[in-house]
Amino acid sequence: MSEEEAMQLKGKVPVKIYLASQDGQMLKLVVRYVPENEMQGDTAQKASKVLAKLLEGPLSGENLLSAVPGGTQALSPAVFADGVLTVNLSGDFLNLEKASNTTAENTVITDNTGKKLSTAASSTHVSVGYDSAAGLAIYSIVNSLTELQGVEKVGILIDGRTFAGEFGKFRLDLPFPRSETIISGVWTRTVLSDEVLE
Numbered sequence: 016m017s018e019e020e021a022m023q024l025k026g027k028v029p030v031k032i033y034l035a036s037q038d039g040q041m042l043k044l045v046v047r048y049v050p051e052n053e054m055q056g057d058t059a060q061k062a063s064k065v066l067a068k069l070l071e072g073p074l075s076g077e078n079l080l081s082a083v084p085g086g087t088q089a090l091s092p093a094v095f096a097d098g099v100l101t102v103n104l105s106g107d108f109l110n111l112e113k114a115s116n117t118t119a120e121n122t123v124i125t126d127n128t129g130k131k132l133s134t135a136a137s138s139t140h141v142s143v144g145y146d147s148a149a150g151l152a153i154y155s156i157v158n159s160l161t162e163l164q165g166v167e168k169v170g171i172l173i174d175g176r177t178f179a180g181e182f183g184k185f186r187l188d189l190p191f192p193r194s195e196t197i198i199s200g201v202w203t204r205t206v207l208s209d210e211v212l213e
Contacts, residue, residue, distance in 0.1 A: 028054050031162040032069045033155045033198065035082040039147075041199035042155055043079060062093040062100050062160050069159045082148075082155035084110045090175065093160075098167035099190045100160050106174050109182060111148045149183025154197045161193040168192050 028051050033042040047068050054061055066089050072081035086107035094101045157169040168190035172178070178187040 024048060026051050030054065030065055030068050032065065032159040033082070034069075034073050034077075034079040035151050035155065036199060037078045037080060039080060039151070042082065042151060042158060042197050043199060045073075045077070045079065057095070058100065058163055058165055059093045059095040061163055062095065062102070062166070063089065065159055065163065066093065066102055066156070069156065082151035084108055084152060086110070095166070098165060099170055100163070100166045100168070101170040101172060101190075102156065102160070103172040103175055108152065108171070108173060109178070111152070111183070147183075149185050150197065153182070153185055153191060154194050157191045158193055158198065 027048040030047045030049050032045050032047065034045050035041070036043050049064075049068070053064060070081075070083060070087060070089065072083075073079040084107055086105070088105040088107065089102060090105055091103045093103075153171070156171065160166055160169045170190040171187050173187065180187075
Protein backbone atom coordinates (compact mmCIF):
# COMPACT_ATOMS: atom_id res chain seq x y z
CA MET A 16 0.00 0.00 0.00
CA SER A 17 1.39 3.38 -0.95
CA GLU A 18 1.64 6.30 1.45
CA GLU A 19 -1.07 8.09 -0.56
CA GLU A 20 -3.43 5.10 -0.24
CA ALA A 21 -2.74 4.90 3.48
CA MET A 22 -3.59 8.60 3.87
CA GLN A 23 -6.89 8.12 2.01
CA LEU A 24 -7.84 5.37 4.46
CA LYS A 25 -6.88 7.31 7.58
CA GLY A 26 -9.83 7.56 9.94
CA LYS A 27 -11.87 5.04 7.92
CA VAL A 28 -12.89 1.48 8.69
CA PRO A 29 -13.90 -1.32 6.30
CA VAL A 30 -17.53 -2.42 6.04
CA LYS A 31 -18.02 -5.73 4.24
CA ILE A 32 -21.20 -6.29 2.26
CA TYR A 33 -22.24 -8.93 -0.27
CA LEU A 34 -23.78 -8.05 -3.64
CA ALA A 35 -24.77 -10.33 -6.52
CA SER A 36 -22.41 -10.89 -9.41
CA GLN A 37 -23.44 -9.25 -12.70
CA ASP A 38 -24.76 -12.56 -14.01
CA GLY A 39 -26.64 -13.19 -10.76
CA GLN A 40 -24.80 -16.44 -10.02
CA MET A 41 -23.19 -15.82 -6.65
CA LEU A 42 -22.51 -13.20 -4.02
CA LYS A 43 -19.36 -11.11 -4.20
CA LEU A 44 -17.63 -9.45 -1.30
CA VAL A 45 -17.50 -5.66 -1.55
CA VAL A 46 -15.64 -3.48 0.94
CA ARG A 47 -16.82 0.04 1.60
CA TYR A 48 -14.60 2.33 3.67
CA VAL A 49 -16.61 4.60 5.90
CA PRO A 50 -15.58 7.20 8.47
CA GLU A 51 -14.73 5.51 11.77
CA ASN A 52 -17.30 7.58 13.67
CA GLU A 53 -20.11 6.10 11.52
CA MET A 54 -19.35 2.62 12.87
CA GLN A 55 -19.44 3.51 16.56
CA GLY A 56 -21.91 1.90 18.95
CA ASP A 57 -23.01 -1.57 19.95
CA THR A 58 -23.50 -4.53 17.61
CA ALA A 59 -27.12 -3.63 16.81
CA GLN A 60 -26.18 -0.05 15.91
CA LYS A 61 -23.31 -1.21 13.71
CA ALA A 62 -25.61 -3.76 12.05
CA SER A 63 -28.14 -1.06 11.18
CA LYS A 64 -25.35 0.89 9.47
CA VAL A 65 -24.08 -2.17 7.57
CA LEU A 66 -27.63 -2.94 6.42
CA ALA A 67 -28.08 0.65 5.24
CA LYS A 68 -24.87 0.35 3.17
CA LEU A 69 -26.09 -2.94 1.71
CA LEU A 70 -29.49 -1.51 0.78
CA GLU A 71 -27.76 1.33 -1.10
CA GLY A 72 -26.73 -1.34 -3.60
CA PRO A 73 -23.82 -1.24 -6.03
CA LEU A 74 -22.01 1.91 -7.04
CA SER A 75 -21.85 3.06 -10.64
CA GLY A 76 -19.32 1.04 -12.60
CA GLU A 77 -19.11 -1.88 -10.16
CA ASN A 78 -20.81 -4.34 -12.52
CA LEU A 79 -22.68 -5.90 -9.62
CA LEU A 80 -26.35 -6.23 -8.72
CA SER A 81 -28.29 -5.83 -5.54
CA ALA A 82 -29.53 -9.26 -4.48
CA VAL A 83 -32.11 -7.58 -2.25
CA PRO A 84 -35.34 -6.69 -4.11
CA GLY A 85 -35.72 -3.02 -5.01
CA GLY A 86 -37.60 -0.83 -2.57
CA THR A 87 -36.64 -2.92 0.48
CA GLN A 88 -36.15 -0.73 3.55
CA ALA A 89 -35.06 -1.30 7.13
CA LEU A 90 -38.13 -0.27 9.14
CA SER A 91 -36.51 -0.14 12.58
CA PRO A 92 -33.08 -0.54 14.17
CA ALA A 93 -31.61 -4.03 14.38
CA VAL A 94 -31.91 -5.97 17.65
CA PHE A 95 -29.06 -8.17 18.94
CA ALA A 96 -29.30 -10.84 21.65
CA ASP A 97 -27.49 -14.15 22.29
CA GLY A 98 -25.64 -14.18 18.96
CA VAL A 99 -28.79 -13.58 16.91
CA LEU A 100 -29.27 -10.30 15.10
CA THR A 101 -32.83 -9.50 14.00
CA VAL A 102 -33.65 -7.02 11.25
CA ASN A 103 -37.08 -5.64 10.36
CA LEU A 104 -37.57 -5.20 6.61
CA SER A 105 -40.39 -3.77 4.55
CA GLY A 106 -42.68 -6.12 2.63
CA ASP A 107 -40.83 -5.15 -0.55
CA PHE A 108 -38.26 -7.76 0.46
CA LEU A 109 -40.76 -10.46 -0.54
CA ASN A 110 -41.12 -9.10 -4.09
CA LEU A 111 -38.65 -11.30 -5.93
CA GLU A 112 -39.91 -10.12 -9.28
CA LYS A 113 -37.51 -7.23 -8.65
CA ALA A 114 -34.58 -9.66 -8.33
CA SER A 115 -33.79 -12.11 -11.13
CA ASN A 116 -30.85 -14.44 -10.67
CA THR A 117 -29.10 -17.54 -11.93
CA THR A 118 -26.75 -19.87 -10.14
CA ALA A 119 -23.51 -21.57 -11.11
CA GLU A 120 -22.93 -25.24 -11.79
CA ASN A 121 -22.61 -27.39 -8.67
CA THR A 122 -23.75 -24.65 -6.29
CA VAL A 123 -25.48 -26.22 -3.30
CA ILE A 124 -28.33 -24.20 -1.84
CA THR A 125 -29.46 -25.00 1.71
CA ASP A 126 -32.22 -23.60 3.90
CA ASN A 127 -31.70 -22.16 7.38
CA THR A 128 -31.97 -25.60 8.99
CA GLY A 129 -29.09 -26.90 6.85
CA LYS A 130 -31.34 -29.05 4.64
CA LYS A 131 -30.11 -29.27 1.04
CA LEU A 132 -32.66 -27.69 -1.29
CA SER A 133 -31.02 -28.02 -4.68
CA THR A 134 -27.83 -28.39 -6.63
CA ALA A 135 -27.51 -26.57 -9.91
CA ALA A 136 -25.70 -28.77 -12.41
CA SER A 137 -26.44 -28.79 -16.10
CA SER A 138 -24.03 -26.49 -17.88
CA THR A 139 -21.89 -23.61 -16.74
CA HIS A 140 -24.93 -21.62 -15.66
CA VAL A 141 -28.57 -22.45 -15.16
CA SER A 142 -31.53 -20.25 -14.45
CA VAL A 143 -33.14 -21.31 -11.20
CA GLY A 144 -35.57 -18.46 -10.72
CA TYR A 145 -37.49 -17.78 -7.54
CA ASP A 146 -35.70 -20.12 -5.11
CA SER A 147 -32.24 -18.92 -6.13
CA ALA A 148 -33.31 -15.27 -5.97
CA ALA A 149 -34.66 -15.88 -2.47
CA GLY A 150 -31.39 -17.48 -1.39
CA LEU A 151 -29.28 -14.66 -2.80
CA ALA A 152 -31.51 -12.03 -1.17
CA ILE A 153 -31.39 -13.75 2.22
CA TYR A 154 -27.68 -14.49 2.21
CA SER A 155 -26.72 -11.06 0.90
CA ILE A 156 -28.12 -9.76 4.19
CA VAL A 157 -27.05 -12.66 6.42
CA ASN A 158 -23.46 -12.81 5.17
CA SER A 159 -23.07 -9.02 5.38
CA LEU A 160 -24.31 -8.91 8.97
CA THR A 161 -22.42 -11.99 10.18
CA GLU A 162 -19.22 -10.13 9.30
CA LEU A 163 -19.84 -8.28 12.58
CA GLN A 164 -18.14 -9.77 15.62
CA GLY A 165 -20.47 -11.93 17.72
CA VAL A 166 -23.25 -12.25 15.12
CA GLU A 167 -23.82 -15.97 14.52
CA LYS A 168 -27.28 -15.91 12.93
CA VAL A 169 -29.64 -13.36 11.42
CA GLY A 170 -33.41 -13.30 11.81
CA ILE A 171 -35.60 -11.43 9.34
CA LEU A 172 -38.93 -9.83 10.25
CA ILE A 173 -41.26 -8.49 7.58
CA ASP A 174 -43.20 -5.35 8.47
CA GLY A 175 -42.44 -5.96 12.15
CA ARG A 176 -43.76 -9.52 12.23
CA THR A 177 -42.50 -13.03 11.75
CA PHE A 178 -43.33 -14.10 8.20
CA ALA A 179 -44.99 -17.52 8.43
CA GLY A 180 -45.14 -18.28 4.71
CA GLU A 181 -42.43 -19.60 2.45
CA PHE A 182 -39.96 -17.35 0.69
CA GLY A 183 -38.86 -19.53 -2.18
CA LYS A 184 -38.05 -22.74 -0.34
CA PHE A 185 -36.85 -20.82 2.70
CA ARG A 186 -38.62 -20.25 6.00
CA LEU A 187 -38.23 -16.76 7.40
CA ASP A 188 -39.47 -17.73 10.87
CA LEU A 189 -36.05 -19.13 11.85
CA PRO A 190 -32.71 -17.28 11.99
CA PHE A 191 -30.13 -18.00 9.29
CA PRO A 192 -26.46 -18.89 9.87
CA ARG A 193 -23.78 -17.63 7.50
CA SER A 194 -23.30 -19.50 4.21
CA GLU A 195 -19.88 -19.55 2.55
CA THR A 196 -21.03 -21.73 -0.38
CA ILE A 197 -22.84 -18.84 -2.06
CA ILE A 198 -19.77 -16.54 -2.06
CA SER A 199 -17.48 -16.28 -5.07
CA GLY A 200 -14.14 -14.55 -5.42
CA VAL A 201 -10.64 -14.20 -4.06
CA TRP A 202 -9.68 -10.77 -2.85
CA THR A 203 -6.04 -9.77 -3.24
CA ARG A 204 -5.74 -6.00 -3.50
CA THR A 205 -6.22 -3.04 -1.24
CA VAL A 206 -9.44 -1.20 -1.96
CA LEU A 207 -9.76 2.51 -1.50
CA SER A 208 -12.92 4.53 -1.22
CA ASP A 209 -16.01 2.52 -2.17
CA GLU A 210 -14.37 0.17 -4.67
CA VAL A 211 -15.38 -3.41 -5.32
CA LEU A 212 -12.81 -6.13 -4.86
CA GLU A 213 -12.17 -8.32 -7.89
